[in-house]
Amino acid sequence: MGGATHARWAACAVTVALAATACGGGGSGGGAGSGIVSSSWGDPQNPLEPANTNEVQGGKILDMIFRGLKRYDPRTGKAEDMVAESIETEDARNFTVTIKDGWTFSNGEKITAKSFVDAWNYGAHLDNNQKNAYFFGYIEGYDKVHPEKGEPSAETLSGLKVVDDRTFTVRLSQKFSTWPDTLGYPAFAPLPKAFYDDREAWLSKPVGNGPYTVDSYTKGSQMSLRKWEEYPGDDKAQNGGVDMRVYTDNNTAYTDLMAGNLDLVDDVPAAQLKNAKRDLGDRYINTPAGIIQTLAFPFYDSEWTKPGREKVRRGISMAINREQITETIFQKTRTPASDWTSPVLGADGGFQKGLCGKACEYDAAEARKLVEEGGGIPGGRLKVTYNADTGSHKEWVDALCNSVNKALGKDKACIGDPVGTFADFRGKASKQQLDGAWRAGWQMDYPLIQNFLEPNYFTDAPSNDGKYSDEEFDRLVNEANGETDTAKAVGTFQDAEKILAEDMPAIPLWYQNGSAGYSERVSDVSLNQFSVPVYDQIKVE
Amino acid sequence: MGRYVIRRLLQMIPVFIGATLLIFLMVNVMGDPVAGLCGDRKCDPATALRLKKEFGLDKPVWQQYLTYMGNVFTGDFGTAFNGQKVTELMSAAFPVTIRLTLVAIVFEIVIGISLGVLTGLRRGRPIDTAVLLLTLVVISVPTFVTGLVLQLLLGVQWGVIKPSVSSEAPYDELLVPGLVLASVSLAYVTRLTRTSIAENRRADYVRTAIAKGLPRRRVITRHLLRNSLIPVVTFIGTDVGALMGGAIVTERIFNIHGVGFQLYQGILRQSTQTVVGFVTVLVLVFLVANLIVDLLYAVLDPRIRYA
Numbered sequence: 024m025g026g027a028t029h030a031r032w033a034a035c036a037v038t039v040a041l042a043a044t045a046c047g048g049g050g051s052g053g054g055a056g057s058g059i060v061s062s063s064w065g066d067p068q069n070p071l072e073p074a075n076t077n078e079v080q081g082g083k084i085l086d087m088i089f090r091g092l093k094r095y096d097p098r099t100g101k102a103e104d105m106v107a108e109s110i111e112t113e114d115a116r117n118f119t120v121t122i123k124d125g126w127t128f129s130n131g132e133k134i135t136a137k138s139f140v141d142a143w144n145y146g147a148h149l150d151n152n153q154k155n156a157y158f159f160g161y162i163e164g165y166d167k168v169h170p171e172k173g174e175p176s177a178e179t180l181s182g183l184k185v186v187d188d189r190t191f192t193v194r195l196s197q198k199f200s201t202w203p204d205t206l207g208y209p210a211f212a213p214l215p216k217a218f219y220d221d222r223e224a225w226l227s228k229p230v231g232n233g234p235y236t237v238d239s240y241t242k243g244s245q246m247s248l249r250k251w252e253e254y255p256g257d258d259k260a261q262n263g264g265v266d267m268r269v270y271t272d273n274n275t276a277y278t279d280l281m282a283g284n285l286d287l288v289d290d291v292p293a294a295q296l297k298n299a300k301r302d303l304g305d306r307y308i309n310t311p312a313g314i315i316q317t318l319a320f321p322f323y324d325s326e327w328t329k330p331g332r333e334k335v336r337r338g339i340s341m342a343i344n345r346e347q348i349t350e351t352i353f354q355k356t357r358t359p360a361s362d363w364t365s366p367v368l369g370a371d372g373g374f375q376k377g378l379c380g381k382a383c384e385y386d387a388a389e390a391r392k393l394v395e396e397g398g399g400i401p402g403g404r405l406k407v408t409y410n411a412d413t414g415s416h417k418e419w420v421d422a423l424c425n426s427v428n429k430a431l432g433k434d435k436a437c438i439g440d441p442v443g444t445f446a447d448f449r450g451k452a453s454k455q456q457l458d459g460a461w462r463a464g465w466q467m468d469y470p471l472i473q474n475f476l477e478p479n480y481f482t483d484a485p486s487n488d489g490k491y492s493d494e495e496f497d498r499l500v501n502e503a504n505g506e507t508d509t510a511k512a513v514g515t516f517q518d519a520e521k522i523l524a525e526d527m528p529a530i531p532l533w534y535q536n537g538s539a540g541y542s543e544r545v546s547d548v549s550l551n552q553f554s555v556p557v558y559d560q561i562k563v564e
Numbered sequence: 565m566g567r568y569v570i571r572r573l574l575q576m577i578p579v580f581i582g583a584t585l586l587i588f589l590m591v592n593v594m595g596d597p598v599a600g601l602c603g604d605r606k607c608d609p610a611t612a613l614r615l616k617k618e619f620g621l622d623k624p625v626w627q628q629y630l631t632y633m634g635n636v637f638t639g640d641f642g643t644a645f646n647g648q649k650v651t652e653l654m655s656a657a658f659p660v661t662i663r664l665t666l667v668a669i670v671f672e673i674v675i676g677i678s679l680g681v682l683t684g685l686r687r688g689r690p691i692d693t694a695v696l697l698l699t700l701v702v703i704s705v706p707t708f709v710t711g712l713v714l715q716l717l718l719g720v721q722w723g724v725i726k727p728s729v730s731s732e733a734p735y736d737e738l739l740v741p742g743l744v745l746a747s748v749s750l751a752y753v754t755r756l757t758r759t760s761i762a763e764n765r766r767a768d769y770v771r772t773a774i775a776k777g778l779p780r781r782r783v784i785t786r787h788l789l790r791n792s793l794i795p796v797v798t799f800i801g802t803d804v805g806a807l808m809g810g811a812i813v814t815e816r817i818f819n820i821h822g823v824g825f826q827l828y829q830g831i832l833r834q835s836t837q838t839v840v841g842f843v844t845v846l847v848l849v850f851l852v853a854n855l856i857v858d859l860l861y862a863v864l865d866p867r868i869r870y871a
Contacts (some may be wrong), residue, residue, distance in 0.1 A: 066646070066829060067646060068601065068645065068646060068833065069601065069645070069646055069647070070646060070647035077602060077603050078603055149610055149611070149614060150614075152611060152614050152615055152618065153611070154601060154602055154607065154611060156608065156611055157608045169608075169610060169611075170610065171608075171609055171610050172610070226647065241656075241731055242646075242648055242652075242656075243648070243653065243656060243821060243825075243826075244656070244731035244821050245731045268731070269731075269819075269821065270728070270819050271815070271816050271819055271821075271825050271828065271829070272816045272817070272819065275715075275727065275728050275816070275817060275818065275819045276728075276819075278715060278716070278719060278720060278727045278728070279726070279727050279728050279819075281720050281727075282719050282720045282723065282726065282727045284719075284726050284727060284728065285728075412832055413832075443594065444594060444595075444600065444831070444832055444834060445600050445832070446594070446595065446596070446597050446598075446599055446600025446601075446832075446833060446834040447594055447595035447596075447599075447600075447834070448600075449599040449600050449602070449603075449606075450595045450596035450597075450598075450599030450600070451595070451599075453599055453606040453607075454596075454599075466603070478605065485605050485606050485608060486605035486606060488606065
């Protein structure tokens with residue numbers, strides 16, 4: 024007994040001594056050597072491979088260590104050639120891809136046409152369980168390597184053919200004129216041989232062809248990326264490297280930023296938005312991102328498809344005071360939506376402010392009239408389902424319901440219906456088990472109007488959880504995809520979007536901004552259209 | 565003694581099975597975990613089916629449980645959704661949380677018992693009242709408030725510590741989080757020791773010891789304290805488990821990547837393997853800590869004997 028207490032006293036004395044030295048050295052901040060940026064990060068949900076990463080945390084890393092055929096300009100969002108020298112087509116269906124000379128992976132391996140074709144075949148094959156496999160769905164032969172039921176009957180995509188070291192051809196299963204513009208998505212990145220030789224080893228320290236290399240990676244905790252000096256591209260890193268630190272709670276990350284312990288927080292917590300401007304001044308950025316939030320309806324429920332119900336949906340839309348909610352709850356980090364796309368597309372890309380018309384403007388009297396004309400809300404009450412574990416969904420759903428109740432003059436016309444976890448919420452939505460409206464969010468994969476419309480509202484599309492279906496809409500989308508002239512294609516997509524304005528299968532709520540704050544040590548910080556910091560441009564003082 | 569330990573170890577088996585089964589069922593009731601893996605879109609059905617097969621989710625729950633338990637006995641705790649082995653997650657998380665718990669327990673013992681003895685011996689004096697009031701305040705303020713206030717004051721305002729703990733989580737960085745984690749228990753330990761000491765001060769054996777002419781120091785440490793520590797040891801023993809499992813709040817505030825972090829993430833992502841694995845180990849820690857407490861009784865109090 025006596026011995027044990029002695030040992031404890033000794034341990035305590037040691038810890039106190041350690042604390043004293045820590046206090047002395049605490050002022051140096053987060054910088055380990057000059058020129059290294061420290062940034063907040065979240066633990067990626069999936070293994071860090073290109074065709075398996077579908078969320079923003081893993082996407083941040085892929086954006087640093089990979090460069091694909093195309094890359095979206097962080098400022099304009101336009102798809103520019105990166106590793107590709109040219110991608111040519113005559114019929115919007117057969118494409119010839121030529122890649123630039125001189126590109127290598129950071130381990131020295133030369134990048135050839137095969138690096139792409141093999142990676143895409145890997146990503147598409149059912150046996151590899153890649154969550155982004157459907158991105159290869161436009162390529163001919165996808166149904167053979169990734170059948171909806173049963174075993175795959177082919178090993179590779181028949182639509183991909185290597186011509187020589189620097190050329191390969193792609194044949195799509197249908198016309199899709201803007202297909203090259205989708206190639207900036209990380210799923211289309213090339214992979215080195217090392218990946219196939221030892222996937223486990225590669226995953227613990229990924230090797231790519233981007234401006235950074237992975238120096239060390241402690242899963243679930245920290246990743247250190249360093250500048251790749253021999254990087255062949257034009258967008259060389261402007262800093263010595265980036266240390267990505269995993270934070271469980273973005274409030275802690277924000278506190279660390281305030282204490283000078285961290286350089287960059289790319290997700291300012293909702294609770295701190297009010298203070299962020301005062302705390303950080305112009306070191307707080309708030310820029311549009313390709314994210315739209317909507318309220319979706321169940322078209323698998325006959326109550327909602329009856330003629331006249333579109334009036335009810337339009338009425339509900341008009342009962343939502345978007346201005347007020349975005350201002351008071353989101354502190355202007357959201358902008359009231361008036362179409363089904365995003366401002367980051369730009370007018371040329373298909374964004375059209377006010378396409379939704381009066382139906383997306385607040386008008387309580389008109390809202391009440393429309394809901395009555397349409398036969399009232401089915402079941403007398405609108406349930407709005409959301410997941411309560413992330414974001415501040417509870418706050419805005421309550422505010423939205425409050426706004427609807429006030430406009431319709433009924434106390435219980437709209438109620439929030441929280442679901443415990445995101446996984447459970449998604450499970451219910453994708454299995455058509457929700458019996459009211461629900462929050463639906465869409466973060467674009469690539470800056471094309473097609474990406475906002477087709478996956479969400481095309482008949483039986485992967486994210487069309489409400490099972491909305493309209494023949495004319497489908498016809499126009501197909502027509503737009505086959506159109507080789509981009510401006511014409513965009514116009515046709517907008518015609519399709521006008522059908523949404525009539526039918527209101529989902530109510531546009533607001534466009535989401537990306538927000539970030541940074542320390543005085545760094546400059547030239549910006550966010551791209553995916554609300555991911557443009558790490559390679561950050562300069563350290 | 566040996567037979568007693570064996571009996572207790574055997575009793576652990578049903579408790580262990582019951583606890584893991586309950587956790588297993590609870591996580592399963594939460595719905596389809598694969599649906600959350602594909603973000604705001606539906607996983608394509610073929611891939612979803614493959615993933616379910618890979619994680620064994622396509623089988624009935626009882627079969628999943630049996631397979632899982634079978635694997636656990638061979639040391640295989642399964643794979644989390646991000647492709648990491650759960651044992652790998654454990655080997656990263658447990659050392660951190662054990663260090664944090666150790667710091668907390670040391671605080672409890674050193675500060676809690678010292679204050680308890682001090683106030684117990686000076687009952688009714690100003691120092692006693694002051695400490696009692698202080699413990700009352702500590703008990704009534706929730707941990708996250710104490711944590712956030714200390715973090716803001718020490719970390720941001722005065723710059724004495726870093727607001728968050730680095731990924732290596734050495735002992736010196738865990739001092740403040742450890743104190744926060746220990747705060748409420750510390751107050752209880754103080755109060756328990758105080759009451760116990762105050763009660764035993766009038767006991768016959770203490771009077772005898774004083775009458776024998778033993779020095780005051782020896783009376784207090786050898787006779788009074790040793791006998792008064794029994795309830796305190798029970799409390800601290802059960803607290804080990806509670807601290808390890810209950811560190812979620814503290815670990816979140818100070819960004820410590822320990823057991824609480826893994827559990828929280830496991831629950832959010834509905835990763836059955838992670839949650840059940842970690843809770844299983846926590847259940848074991850609870851059971852072993854309780855056994856050690858019971859054995860310590862015999863050391864502290866000669867009247868207690870285990871046949």
